[in-house]
Amino acid sequence: MSILVGEHTKLCVSGITGREGTFHALRNRAYGTQVVSGVTPGKGGQSVEGIPVFNTFHDAVQETGANTAMVFVPPTFAADSILEAEDAGIELIIAITEGIPAHDELRAYSVIKKNGRARLVGPNCPGILSPGKANVGIIPADFFKQGNVGLVSRSGTLTYQIGNELAQSGFGNSTIVGIGGDPVPGTDFIDAIGLFEDDPETELIVMCGEIGGDAEERAADFIAANVSKPVLAYIAGFTAPPGKTMGHAGAIVSGSKGTAVAKAEALEAKGVRVGRTPTEVAELAVSLLGAAA
């Protein structure tokens, strides 16, 4: 098993005719993901290396049975594309786009929540990889193999770093979920950790957080109450000064809120072990599951 994406995934890529959209759609297909269609308004009827392009998500769903969307369009149009995918009945919407205006994001999130039909992952995320099954997004799949560690992270490259440290210690992954670095992520740590708890393939959950907000603190409470599997954490941004946005729109210490220290303490208070460096996370994983699990 794995979570969110797998053999059942039928992907439709919004922005498939753009440079990045084409590149990653083809890369995802080469990995084995079923990329069934793409959407670019005005380019319906064309195809990208055999992938049919439609004017609307509604057409794409009707004609190709797409159940998952990857949104790759520029920030100005991204929220609209997310809402269109939701309206067309797509179940899982993965938004890669960085820089979506916060109020657009909030509106899209609120509609999705109210209708209760779809799950949004991202925006500003690297996507989701279930090694050996499907890759939706920009995660470099070559570094990861199938295994029993579920990884959920707010950051892309940090995920690769930690995933790679785990791989060098012999671990593979059930699924890697990038929830993104924006202030209003569609899917939170809690959602992803809950899915990993129910996934039989996952034996260890690693969460990779950073400064800003209180998603890690809320995850700590959730883990204590609902999770039987071991959970390890890493938090980035111990040295970040208050009031400065550290790259990700959501990575900011506001006054005394959202510090890495507070997050690490909240997690440790609930029995979640926190590695101080990516390497230490891998060492903790070995101590929990044994070497080369």
Add this chain to the structure above:
Amino acid sequence: MDLLEYQGKQLFARHGIPISPGRAVRTVEEAVAAAEEIGYPCVVKAQVQIGGRGKAGGIKLAGDRDQAREHASAILGMDIRGLTVREVWIELASDIESEYYASIVFDRSAKAPLVMLSTKGGMDIEAVADEDPDAIAKLHVDPLLGFQSFHGRRLAFEAGVDDDVVRPVGAMLAKLYDAFVAEEATLVEVNPLIVTPDRLVRVLDAKVTLDANSLFRHPDNAALRDPSDEDEQEQMARERGLTYVKLDGDIGILGNGAGLVMSTLDVVALAGGRPANFLDAGGGSKAEAITSAVEVILSDPKVKAVLFNIFGGITRCDEVARGLIEAFEVLAPQVPFVVRLDGTNDLEGRRLLAEAKLPNVYTEATMDGAAKKVVELAAGS
């Protein structure tokens, strides 16, 4: 993007919120002229993006021309918690009967705007929240519904504002909410929101944070950015499309991806070093972007050594190596570099670096090893 008080007030005025007559000025002479025009008593208020201006002596009441001159001379150029006052706002003084607090924040936890109202205005609201949390009435607004009149009444009754101003306070909150949504703010705060002796509700201060990602839709707001507020390197980086935050140490840092760069700063600090900056060269960086980033890092004279920490996903390590080689040709850096390349095309990147035989460049296999090495080099130089 944070606005100055007067910019926030001018933004409010566009949404039908009455503000006191005032003028923003940059010199003592202009301040005196503004005070004469506005009339006395007037308030001379330092315009800096930081709290505690009053306590620091940055807000003074002037009863006449001499006092206006005296206060403007004292406040212009004053240092308030590290920020130099370059502008003052001269405003007609208001008679105050009650001081309230009102704000709308983008609540990340609840994923909805949170509107807050308290009758304990005029003081540090975080202290009120700690000591007397019940004194703050709070309400989340469904962004799809928007702020309704009943929201305003509920908040006003719950906060315990005077009965005769329940409706005007509610109406003020509705206008602030309009401004919050229309201007795409992430914070709108008024402290204090006052009631005058003739029972008018007025904003006496304004703190507004705008969403930087939406500025393309608000050119007037985007134009409020004051480049002179920015650090030299931060300005240079922004012009080049790089994400850079100045820190106070001596080890320059470059990485790809915000999370990895934050993690790199932490690992360097754990190794005993002090990072000089956060620099995210971004995903898929090409050689020119890397060269440009090196130039930004080296323009900070405090930098004694530089660490490159790259885990290539869409970023290719060979492009990073080419960028670094190019930077050495153009800039001939005098400080040592430690480079760690992993991920996409890492072997090719390392081979290029080895062949280029750049002076004073050390390659390391791991992030921890690279951090230790750069700390050692910075300490030794």
